Every structure is written in structure tokens, then in C-alpha cells.
Amino acid sequence: MTRSSVPTVPAQNQPTTTAAHVPDGPQGVGLGPLQLRSFLALLLRDLTVLRRNVPEFALRTLLQPVLFSFVFAYLFPRIGQGLSSQANFADVLVPGLVAVTAVFCGVSTVSLPLAIEFGATREIEDRIMAPVPGWAIATEKIVFGAVQSLAAGLLVLPACVLTSATPVNVEVRDPALLVVVALLACWISGALGLVVGTVVEPKRMGLAFSTLIVPLTFFGCVYYPWQALTPLPWLKVAVLANPVVYLSEGLRAALTPSVPHMSTAAYLGAGTAFATAMTVLGLRLFQRRVRL
């Protein structure tokens, strides 16, 4: 891209950065170096806010899975309650809890602030004046959701392993697989958060969460492996619409491979397809929402 001329503006009004003199990245794809700096600054803003709220973040992330882990993998075996009869129940439960916690952390930390920025405070009107294309602002939300989702997973995994009374047989045979599954979980969380935050009004967020969390958790193969649904073929097929299934199964394959799980191609393929679909949908909805 070439510039036809030098702008005639007063010298004292020249930007201190060379901002105006570097071309945009290609329209639609990719970011130029200056736009990348702006993109990183958007991330820096979200991380600054996160840093102000670390205790809140830890509490919100840890409370539910640790209590689950405590009741199901510590209390039940001690008092001889049903599920404990299954020898490796903790191996089934822990990857499932990590998956579902990571997803909900990513979704909630993206969607709730985004819905408020769109609605009550209209902060979005300033955010979209950033010198990057609209899709990059939406993508930053996905990336930030992914970062939080990863942080949640890293917090929850040791917490659950430690709370469990029966030992959790964590066995990472393939570290690369663990990384890929973790990245997939992060991506899905961020993309789903963008969709929810763009579509749902702040006042309906409570309703959206309660109607979303319960089915996604209970039918997300969190407390049972997918294979265990064989006696109920209709349910075994129906739960495939739930992305948490692929993450629970993927984390089982990566962390506790002794538990039966889906084939690698199945959970990675379906998970990637879901993440891609949510990303495309989220970016479109965001662009439509911000355009006046």
C-alpha cells in the first residue's frame, strides 16, 4: 500500500508515535505491527482489571469444584455412599470438574462484563474506537476468556487432586495432547463467552447462566465417562451437542487415560468444529451489535 502524499497538519499536532504513518493490516485478516500493539493493550486492560480482582476470581473458580470434589471424592467414600463403590471414581470426576470449571470460568468472565459494557455503561462505545478492526476487539475477548479459563484449570486441577480422599491416578502419557486439549478448552470457553455476552442482556444473565450451566454440566460427561452412556443410546447421541463432553473426554485421555474415553480424533475434531462455529458466530454477532 502506498501513500499518495504527506499530510499537511501543524507540527505540534503530530502524534508522538508513528501511528498515522503505518498502513492498516490487510482488511479482514491479520494485524499490522501497530494494531498488534493495540490488541495487546486491550489484553493489558483486561489483565489490569483481573489483577484488581484476584481474590474474587480465585473464590469464584475454586469454591464449586472443590466442594464437589470434597463431597464426591472425599465424603462419599468415607461414609460408604453409592458412587464410592466405583474404584476410580476420582479419576473420572477430576478431569470432568476441571473441564466444566474452565469452561464456565471462561464463559462467565467474558460474557458478564461484555454484556454490561454493551448495556448499562455503554463502555463498549469507547472500546470500539480502538485503532483496530472490530473483529480484533471481539477476538481479544476470546483470547482473554481463554487465558482465564487456563488459569482456572491450573487452579482447580491440584485443588481437586488434593481434596480427593482416594488417590487420583494422574498420568500424563502425552504432554502435547494435554496442551492441545487445554488450548481447545480455553478456545471454546472464550468463544462461547463472546456469544453469550453479545446475545444476552445483562438483566437476563442470571437466567442464562442457570439454564446453561445445569444442562451443560449434568450432560457434559463430567461425572461419568461418555462410554458409560451405552445403555441409553439416545442420550449418548444427544449429549454430543454439548461441547463440555469433548473437553471432559479429552482431559480424561490426557490426564487419567485408564478411564475409558472417546477417540482422540473424535473429541479433537468435534471440539475444534464447535470452537470454530462459536468463534465465527461470536465475531459476526459482535460486529452486528456494535454497528449503528
Added chain:
Amino acid sequence: MAERVEPSTAVSVSGLFKRYGPRTAVAGIDLDVGVGEAFALLGPNGAGKTTTVNVCTTRSLPSGGRVRVAGWDVASQGVRVRRDIGVVTQHNTLDRSCSVEQNLYLHCRLFGMGHRSARTRTVELLETFRLASRARVDPTRLSGGMVQRLQIARAIAHRPRVLFLDEPTTGLDPQSRLSLWEQIDLLRREGTSVLLTTHHMEEAERLCDRVAIMDHGRVLVCGTPDALKRECGVDTVVALTLADPSAVPAARLSALAHVRSVDTVEGGYRIGTTAGQAHVAQIVTAALDGTILHLSVTEPTLETVFITLTGRELRD
């Protein structure tokens, strides 16, 4: 992609249309704001001022026509336009999750500054806009005037070429308004081009080199405040408040020599004349039947221009 055109104008609007479904918000306007100039879009609510600003700031795509800001085309070079402009919208869009200084610092980073220059610029802006003592508090704890100062400080933090201010002083007390006007004067002296919208004629007169009066999506007139006042054909405005306006028919006033316009306002009339103060006495005599409670004789204002053009008051 369209290339940049040498910007002899900060903002160049030609044949701009903006439609929302069947409704036309802007019906073909042309405007040029020179580099370093302060320009006001003056008009009542719904005139199309904010829509025009939204198109200029890339928030909204034009339905027709062409807009260039700082030499860039708003429709195809949005990112480059945004890099060169600062925007203060009608709403408080400050980041409530960050402190006052973080709002400024993060904005600087967003526009490509490194850590150190962003810090320096933040300190400088906190001083200039008299916000240093509130640097660490959240924006939710600022007064209306401070919120607006911070919004302007943030908008100019990256030294934009063109600053857009949409109703910058609406809802502010007179003291905060004056203080904000001083800040805007300061920016102008530094060479920033300013396009502001307002329905406050005094603001337009006080701050701007030129004014475009808008109504129903069109520009009615455009020029310097003095030229507009000269061209409206009235040099003296007599405002009468009467105990009984019905006792003085408007036709009686219109029939007087040198009277150009008679507008009925609450409790009386506003009369535009062309003979200076020489004929005020004849107006007073003609209005005595209605018992005069209050009389004022002033020079025309932009409000007079607007009334002459539309027959309505700005705040209708």
C-alpha cells in the same frame, strides 16, 4: 482500497446520506472543517448532528456520499481514521473497572505508546485537566464536570488530529461548562481541529470559528457566527413579556415599520427589527395594551438565526 488524500481539510463531508430503514437521519449534507478550525453543528435534538458525528468517527457507515477525516475515508479506512481522531460521546464511556489514571494510561497504550511515554503523558494530562488529586479513584466517584474533563483528557491523550465532541457540556453546571470551554480553547491553541455538536448556541458562538445550523437532517446555513447573524436580516431583537398577550395581536406588531419577524413565545413576543434601537419606542407603544412586564433589547444571536430559518426555537 482508497488511498489517503492530502488533508487540507480535517473533515470533509460530501453528499452524506444516512438512512435507518425508512427513516432518513441525514439527508445529503456537505461540510468542510479546516485543519486547526473549530466547527460546531448546531441544531435541536433529532437534527442529525450525532448521526453525522457517528459516521465521521466510523461508528456508523454512510448510506450514501463520502466522508474523509484527516485524509482517510471513513468507510474503507476506519482503523486509520480512528488512529487520528479523539471522540467524546454523549454518554459517559469511562472504564468503570479502572481508576482515573488507568483510564488515561491504558488509552495511551491502546494507541501504541510504550509504558514510559504512556506514564509521562498520563501525569501530564492529570495535571492539565486538574485531576491529579483524584488519580487513584474510580470514575464512578467523580463529579459530572470531572467525568467530562477526564473523557476529554482521554480523547486527546494520543494527540489526535481531529477531536469530536458530541454535546460536551450537556448536563453540566455553569462553572464546569466554563472550565471545559477553557480546556477546549487550550486544545485549539495547540492546533487540534475540533468538531462539536451542541444545541447550546452560546457554546457554538464562544468556541467555534464556524457553525452549521442543522435541522431535519439537512444543513440550513453554514458560516461564521457573525456572518450568519448578519445574513438573518435582523439587527435588533426586542423581547416582550406581557401580562395579557392576547390584548396585543401579532399582526399589529408585524405591521410596524422595520419589523422583520414576530415570534410568539411563552407570555409574549420576540420581535426582530432592522433599524437598530431607533424604533423600539414604537414597539413599546404598540404593546402597551398588554401591560409590559419585561422588555429586553439585544443583538441577534444564533438562536435568532435558527428561529428566522425554522420558525422554531432550538430547544423545541
